Amino acid sequence: MASNRTFTMIKPDAVEKGNIGGILNMITEGGFRIVSLKLTQLTVADAQQFYAVHSERPFFGELVEFMTRGPIVAAILEKDNAVEDFRTLIGATNPADAAEGTIRKKYATSIGENAVHGSDSDENAAIEGAFHFAGREMF
Ligand code: CMP
Numbered sequence: 001m002a003s004n005r006t007f008t009m010i011k012p013d014a015v016e017k018g019n020i021g022g023i024l025n026m027i028t029e030g031g032f033r034i035v036s037l038k039l040t041q042l043t044v045a046d047a048q049q050f051y052a053v054h055s056e057r058p059f060f061g062e063l064v065e066f067m068t069r070g071p072i073v074a075a076i077l078e079k080d081n082a083v084e085d086f087r088t089l090i091g092a093t094n095p096a097d098a099a100e101g102t103i104r105k106k107y108a109t110s111i112g113e114n115a116v117h118g119s120d121s122d123e124n125a126a127i128e129g130a131f132h133f134a135g136r137e138m139f
Pocket of ligand 1: 054063111113116118
């Protein structure tokens with residue numbers, strides 16, 4: 001059965017451009033309830049651990065550098081069918097392929113600097129949420 005929670009980050013590019021409010025508005029207008037929310041910054045070790053699945057990819061170094069260059073917003077979101085519906089709301093990884101009305105279509109600039117992260121499975125949503133939030137920070 002699909003979980004009703006997913007995990008997201010508003011990435012450094014979107015925070016730098018002042019798009020936190022616009023993105024959170026699209027998320028809540030999209031029917032997601034905010035369970036957990038914080039402004040934080042990843043260390044290099046944090047980013048290497050979070051993206052360990054991509055460690056052999058050619059873009060790994062660039063990805064870690066980008067994700068650690070400034071603050072991010074981390075959040076856990078709740079909605080029926082959260083993982084799949086959130087990936088629909090954010091759009092394709094590459095904004096050039098993202099559908100109209102999606103967060104990446106509106107706010108992302110490239111495949112690397114793509115404004116938001118969304119978990120790709122229920123299992124990863126739980127792992128990624130627990131990476132950033134303690135139980136007492138989930139509401
Ligand atoms: P996301 O899907 O949130 O998590 C993995 C990230 O790796 C992805 O977003 C992009 O930011 C990044 N990424 C994926 N493919 C590439 C690529 N070809 N070049 C640079 N970064 C990439």
